[in-house]
Amino acid sequence: MIVTVTLNAALDVAYDVAGVSWESDSEVSRVRYRAGGRGVAVARVLHKFGHDVVAAGLAGGAAGEMIREDLARSGIPGAFTHIAGESRRVLAITDTARGGRTARFREPGPYVTTEELGRFAADYRRLLADAAAVVLCGSLPAGLPPEIYGSLASWASEAGVPVILSAGGRALWHGAARRPGLVIPDAVSPGAAGPVPGAAGPEAGAGGLPLPGAGADAVLLGLGAAAVAIPADRGVRAVTAAGQWSAWLVSGEAPGSQGALVAGLVPGLLLGWSWPDRLRHALAVAVAADESGEVDLAVYESLLDAVRVEQAAGLTSP
Numbered sequence: 001m002i003v004t005v006t007l008n009a010a011l012d013v014a015y016d017v018a019g020v021s022w023e024s025d026s027e028v029s030r031v032r033y034r035a036g037g038r039g040v041a042v043a044r045v046l047h048k049f050g051h052d053v054v055a056a057g058l059a060g061g062a063a064g065e066m067i068r069e070d071l072a073r074s075g076i077p078g079a080f081t082h083i084a085g086e087s088r089r090v091l092a093i094t095d096t097a098r099g100g101r102t103a104r105f106r107e108p109g110p111y112v113t114t115e116e117l118g119r120f121a122a123d124y125r126r127l128l129a130d131a132a133a134v135v136l137c138g139s140l141p142a143g144l145p146p147e148i149y150g151s152l153a154s155w156a157s158e159a160g161v162p163v164i165l166s167a168g169g170r171a172l173w174h175g176a177a178r179r180p181g182l183v184i185p186d187a188v189s190p191g192a193a194g195p196v197p198g199a200a201g202p203e204a205g206a207g208g209l210p211l212p213g214a215g216a217d218a219v220l221l222g223l224g225a226a227a228v229a230i231p232a233d234r235g236v237r238a239v240t241a242a243g244q245w246s247a248w249l250v251s252g253e254a255p256g257s258q259g260a261l262v263a264g265l266v267p268g269l270l271l272g273w274s275w276p277d278r279l280r281h282a283l284a285v286a287v288a289a290d291e292s293g294e295v296d297l298a299v300y301e302s303l304l305d306a307v308r309v310e311q312a313a314g315l316t317s318p
Contacts, residue, residue, distance in 0.1 A: 085110025
């Protein structure tokens, strides 16, 4: 089975409102609740394509219960460790009278205690016994150190389980140093940067962290990642020690979900697909999926032949 880990899971709440007003009450015409967070989206995509997947992570409070219930309704096995804090909500308000414009409001994540982290670690290590791969995804809630992805990757490696890491900031660099099979970085915020061995010079961000397009791929490979896939506005670029490949859609459509892009790269890692086949599948999935990871399979099938993949020689340098 494939284990997805979402340490900062969310309950996605969607409101439809016909004419949002900041001066008076606005009537909500439709309300929807769904389990969210990047790792949950990854699990949803993998489940849609028939993979055996378990969604793990941290969840607490009424929002945490609703996350578990939504996954159960979707047929996705959940293994979330209970915490005392309330899982965050992400509220999306769509103004149906103004062309469907949407504003999103993200609550801060809960505080996670050392005792809760210890219980999660024990649950996680039990899951590794039957895991074919682990996907570590997304932001961290308060109380968790940035080194946590490094620890989770190390335990998976010790168990012989390949790791896919999708994160940003200091958590990304700590995880990449533990030799994951694939790293998919977030867009890097210089304010979240931390020191990275070997990264320096005018193209580096705060604390020596390279900015996107300024050699971050080579630094991640140097830290220990076997491969790096970097999302772009209109496609994705993959870099390994053997070379790099870029994929894009002829129509210029952009991926709708980074979680779906991550999920699309998982089968190729496990089954040893060529990089063109990995990127073709992943990009078609990412464009055919919404942010929650719900995939339109008919759209996916129609996009496969429209993905173009080009190989380039060499690596970028930090």
